[in-house]
Amino acid sequence: MIQVNDIGKSYGKVEALKGISFSVDKGEIFGIIGPDGAGKTTAFRILTTLLLADKGEAFVDKLDVKRDFKKIRKMIGYMPGHFSLYPDLSVEENLELFASVFGTTIQQNYHLIEDLYRHIEPFKTRRAEKLSGGMKQKLALCCALIHAPKVLFLDEPTTGVDPTSRKEFWQMLKKLKAQGITILVSTPYMDEATLCDRIALIKDGRFLSVQTPQETVNRFNENLYETSSTDMFRLLTDLRKNSEVKDCYTFGASHHLLLKNDSSLEALKKKMLALGHQDIVIRPTEVTIEDCFMKLTKE
């Protein structure tokens, strides 16, 4: 459904995208995962025909993003990273506006947005600017869906949204996928990656890997340990100084640890105790997408 070959884009001297390639199948949720400034939005803007790439070619439903941009605009739905509906129009007016510029009506495609719209319908006369973050995202998705697009481009749809709304949002995406809509979504949250069919990890304008979340984790292929003690910061610096340690980084409430040789685990624990660390715990833990990302960025 989406085919991207070696797309690159520079802003002056800054190379935002350094040649990325991937393809997305029909009815797939494809996630682009990476930190801020990695080039996610640039990729989205090129695919939604808002920005011209410096090199490479890209197709949406076999339509060239450069040549056939007019046709593409009719069949895609785009939700930019920042809220970009009219803040001074009401919920209903925004939705009506976007339906009518696509030459359709709310009634015609109501089945697509029904689940979402039910949540915001009680506030339909309220101005969009007065909605909460989660409500705004739901409205934006409604507006992107109202013309029944074949492909949805969602640029960081869950940034700044509370955990409950995020979960609801992803459930909604699953439903849309079931209706055959192809979804390209970007997010800085690694935990959302597992909800995609396939993910691309992006850093500094380059794709680090393009696989299913499971494959990405499988490829990690190393034992990962979780460690903690009473003085977490000193533990981090001490571990990093140790020659047996391959890598150590903070991960939530604990540190994640990679060893050069797994047999040295007990010796390491003793060394840390000798350095005066109390309640030290080092135990195997499950690999997450974030660990894969950390590993790939260092390779």
Next chain:
Amino acid sequence: MKALPYLIHKEVLQFKRNPFLPRLVIMFPLMLMLFLPWATTLEVKNINVTLIDNDHSSASRRLINQLKASSYFSLTNVAYSYEEAYKKVEASKADIIFSIPANFEKDMVNGKDVTLQINANSVNGTKGSLGSSYLSQIVNEFLTEMRSGNVTPKATGGFTIRYFYNPTLNYRHYMVPALMIIVILMLCGALPALNIVGEKEKGTIEQLNVTPISRTEFILAKLIPYWIMGLVLLTLCFFIAWLVYGLVPAGSYTSLYLGALLFIFVMSGLGLIISNYSSNMLQAMLLMFFIILICNLMSGIFTPISSMPHWAQMMTYIIFPHYFVEIMRGVYLQGNTIPELWTNYVALFLFAVVFNGWAIMSYKKQV
């Protein structure tokens, strides 16, 4: 073009919801039309004269009385020395020092030369020069009168002056049509410019750009409301001009509206160009401010173009409001018709084509 009505509806909704714009759009022309014609006058009145009378004769008193009788002068101070009078000028209490020499009456009766002195403060150039020339006129009339021995004023003869098109030399009649131009200049230029830049700033333009609406549709939806607004405001101005100043155009309303429509096209096109090239409202605002200021001062609204230096006169060919100024004053005061003013209409038309074409070309949905 199917989406156009919806887009216009959206613009109107947003305009009405704006807490500030509707009030501005009504208040601005009202303030301009009701107050400024009384305030912005170039007529020189109330010139403060400090008098040094060294003669104290019946002749000097008669001259002073003539001075008092004129509406241009107010005799505020009497000084006994030049130094004292000069202090009044320094304190901005006097615009002119008028000194009558000693033996003024005697010398005059004896047929000797008399020298009266006028010292004018020219910080305000117009007031200084006009004031001293008015004053010398009064003095000359007085001297001629005295010399010919006629103590009672007699018909002076010589000239009869008739002022065409504005017989009472009413400065307001000159200003009112010009202020209407300023209303359109400010509102129909600045508002569309700020509108599009506002969408850029809020990011709403991005969502709209991925829709199938064409750029012509987008731009027309932005412009049409302002075109209508401009014509409505102009009608309001016509009404005020008649109601408050009793001023009705000597020519036809058709020729005024045609000129106004063309001028509105030019201004809104210019506004769009500015908005396309600026990335935020502040930039657009400052640029518009700069252009409007030059237009106000150079287009003949306040100062006649014919008294500008040659190079500045050449420049006014591209100061497009000047064509509309010609139309407005020509039709309002002189009763000119479209065929008589045709060059101005053609010039405005060309500017409209160029600006709007440029605006549409420079608006890109893709970057």
